[in-house]
Amino acid sequence: MREGTPADAEAFVASVLGRGLGPADLDQLIIDGYARLASHPLGAVLAHRAQEQRDFFVVLSGRLQVVRTRSDGSRHIIDVVNAGGACGAVTAFAPRPRWPADVHAAKPARVLVVSTDALMKPSEPQAIRELLLANCVRLLADRARHLNARGELLTRRSLRQRLAFYLVRAADPSGRVEPALTRQELADHLQVSRASMTRELGRMADEGLLTIDGRSFQLDDRETLTRLAR
DSSP states (O other): OOSSOHHHHHHHHHSTTOTTOOHHHHHHHHHTTSEEEEEEOTTOEEEOTTOBOOEEEEEEEEEEEEEEEOTTSOEEEEEEEETTOEESHHHHTSSSOBOSSEEEEEEEEEEEEEEHHHHHSOOSOOHHHHHHHHHHHHHHHHHHHHHHHHHHHHHOOSHHHHHHHHHHHHOOTTSEEOOSSOHHHHHHHHTSOHHHHHHHHHHHHHTTSEEEETTEEEESOHHHHHHHHO
């Protein structure tokens, strides 16, 4: 009996964990106990902060938010994970893993729940398991780079510097930025209010540094923005 749908298999192969694997391998890794599939409606909580962690999520479709609630009850979005990305992999491999924040479905989400216990359990060499572990190493390296960039971003004191740093890093060779974040998520990422961010973007557009095109941006003066980002 087939474990996943053709859409699940296609999304898995395109994900950070599916590199080098084929569509049929999704069924096999589920049968072997390395993962299971789950669907979550909008607003569902997939994990709670400080909860013991035995797995991590690979998003096949939809969108997850990693959220920490402040003492005053307000929410801070730490990360946003779209289809193809992974959530919780760094802490899942820690000696005593616990979720560092709540994980919410920001859109209805189809996820592959990957068991770190199963992956790390000593067993006979198996091609699928070896590829999964190799992809986990690449995934952890990618997350380390992401966290390093996040740390660099937060060393920029002014809002303009943070915006410039984000935009320059996110731009393609033509200077086009297609954010994976909503405006509110971007404001949370920069740790500023949405209103102040919107005003600053407007000023930067008025000064000819960039053009705002819906949710996207075009860097019109990349040289100046790169200097600002330093």
